[in-house]
Amino acid sequence: MRKKSIAIAAALMLGTALPTMAQAQAAKTITGGFDVGPGGLPKNFNPMVATAGFTWLNTYFEPLILWNAGLTELEGGLAKSFKVSPDQTTFTFELVKETWHDGKPFTSKDVKFTLDLARNKASGSLFVARLSEIASVETPTDSSVVIKLSKSNGSFLAILSQLMILPEHALSAIPAEQIATNTWWSTAPIGTGPYKFKRYVTDQYVEMAADEDYRGGKPKVATLINRYFENPAAAVAALRSGEIQFTYVEPDDAAAFKGNNNFKVIEGGSFVVNYLGFNQKLPLFKDVKVRQAIMYAIDRNAIIDSLYGGAAKPANCGYTAANLVPDGLEPYAYNPDKAKKLLAEAGWDKINGNKPITLLTYYGSPQAANVMAAVQSMLAQVGVNVVPRVVDTPTYNGTVYKEGTPDWNAFPMIFAGLQNGPNPASINPGLNKSQLPPAGFNTMRIEFDELSAAFDTALAETDQSKVEGAWKNVCKVMNKDLPWGTLWVANRYGVASNKLKDFTWVPAPAGGPFAQHPERWDIQ
Template sequence: LVAGRETHLITECPRPKESWHDGKPFTSKDVKFTIDLAKNKASGSLFAARLGDIASVEAPDDSTVIVKLSKPNASFLSILSQVLILPEHALAGMPPESLATSTWWSTNPVGTGPFKFKKYVTDQYVELAADDDYRGGKPKVDVLINRYFESPAAAVAALRAGEIQFTYVEPDDAASFKTDSNFKVIEGGSYVVNYIGLNQQVDLFKDLKVRQAIMYAIDRNAIIESLYGGAAKPANCGFVAPQLVPEGLETYAYDPAKAKSLLAEVGWDKINGDKPITLLTYYGSPQAANVMAAIQSMLSQVGINVVPRVVDTPTYNGIVYKGGTPDWNAFPMVYAGLQNGPNPAGINPGLNKSQIPPAGFNTMRIKFDDLSAALDKALGETDASKLDAAWQDVCKVMNKDLPWATLWEANRYGVASNKLKDFVWTPAPAGGPYAAHPEAWDIQ
């Protein structure tokens, strides 16, 4: 991999003699096809906004890809590393707008990893078979099955019964497994900051004092201790990595009296009073329900009447990303989360005024000039020695202007059976592993 700072040029070379699971060669044309598709908004790609600085992609031969950027973007390599390469020969004939709903994904997908697709049983499981020709050697196990469960409790029951060997768990369940010698608990920071989004198309939340009042009204430490078992840390901006969080931030320590005073200053009783305000979320776990109930109770004590509404992710996305003029009152407030590391640029599409849908996923329609300027400066900084300071400036603006009411970063837990051998699973932001090496996994 070669990167040129002045030309904003990246050259990527696929491994020689690499093949897809169907035997077709993997070449630079697959990389070009994937990048072009990922930055095409019509495909529904979550990377379209993040890859917006790409000016051109070229594949001059089978082992070289040249990507030129329209301007410097220090986060580009990190973003590109998250894009999974797709087979051009299998998907090139498909309209981009049909890709997300294509049956290809559930009938005959191909990749280049240690396991290849065998079958998918709707809403039950995906079965993968070992690829004997995998470049890293034949996997130790012949089959991997990824099962789906209706609830976390059902997955935990299956794990205890020996029906599965690994699952994510809630903090309460993790505690019970820590004392069981038959299992190993894997714990790590989620790098996802949970927050209350405050829709800037709704007049109620345009006044900074209202946003400050919401922060002071929520006892974050009490929720962390009682509902997360202490396995979370408060977030006073969109970041939690120490090098990105400057000293001297306002901590918004729990102060309901101050919250009431701020609301009185803006005349809350007259502009809204106890009228219900929807608090929309896609988090459907029992723990999330308890968190929402706690937030509802705390806000009610200062005179803000929120009504939680839980929907599935497709419904949530349909509400907040709706084209034209959405029903702003359907999502005046949201309880959500956004990945904030290890690449801090991950929050840009959710906060920059240039990323309002359909350009990005700034669903709260935040148009704060100082915040967007700080984000743009950090994104364009190419001097590695200045990057942390640039992102600290973003943190300072978030802490002062409160585009979100930031809450916390919670730990993520996985539990593995001790029957698994050489099992590597390092928790990563938003789910999945940083490192997995499933070709090395074995089971007694």
């Protein structure tokens, strides 16, 4: 307070004008590590190929609809209202009145353009398979869109919640096959969100400026900066020193910040199931007994207690919502003797013996390294020799999503995560045989007929009294056939400086997009 008084006195003595409230507001900046951790995707600017990083992308791009911050229901984004036909084949959206950051009007033509581009395989979009059931996109007026599907799809709204709407006038002249690698994304992108893209300093940071005409109100902070860090530890150091005001943190760091009045620890379920993926293009894991043995060989409770500090819970199928998980699932409790017996019955010595098997992952944190070391040690005790290999996300994606005939031996096993909520249909792209890359996320090339049929039935169910039962059946099939070795769902943590006000971060899948309202964020 004394320093502030001295500064005011000096200004008066020198005849210097004191800053107005508007000037003080204009000087506000929030800097964060918004792409640190599993919810981020550093240096990716194209939302059509993003598997994470939506916390940041959603500051300048927007979807038609998105989940609220509590992940309990969908609300309007660029659509002010939406209606769904009883058979879940016709979706009608009334659009907000908004302009793109270059002043051009946002209209239904932009929505149709985005949907057409996202369904075009040449664009590199990860939405191709997920939007394949669209039969037509109609634009009866500039402010209304009608999407018709060829069959019922209970997950369609959840899919749209991750599809950022793009400007037709800025991108339509670029050939679809050149879209993915075009420099537009990192040099001059325009969106409709509360912040405008200002600059990207290669490998260092991205800077945004407030859109003063944003329909949700003028942002309270003039500038947002997304800093890049090599790892969470570096981001934590920057947070402690005051260089940034927010970052994702590992559980150990979260514990260290608790009780510190200068910071707020944000904790919540990740809604991401971590799993071991078994490449079905290789003979190693064709026999379900091998997959079962791997599950019995891993002491999940010990890992959860020692490495997650108890802040996780075992997952015995692809999601953990209590109303969707049936009774009677096999818990795959730790039993190394049973694992050895199953491997012997499967003829593991002849299938592989003690040859090393690469365990590929994009999780590069110290905690993930400890988890994989524990898994490696436990599997070694039953005669399965895995060797962890950590790569960055672009390298990982380039390896597992490659079209044609990739090097299957480059990823015989993976340690990964896929969001399991708030809509269970979100795991369909990772497991259904209709979702093989590049169209979907089925990187392990799982083509299990019973599993795919269970997914198709659940997605098509329009009778709300039967929906939960259909998803429980998916869970049963996953638990029985083990397309993945599902491990656990861990809590996720962020730490924010107490200088931040009205700041919202949702510790959940991919960073959103969720209704986090960046225009309301403020800093003292």
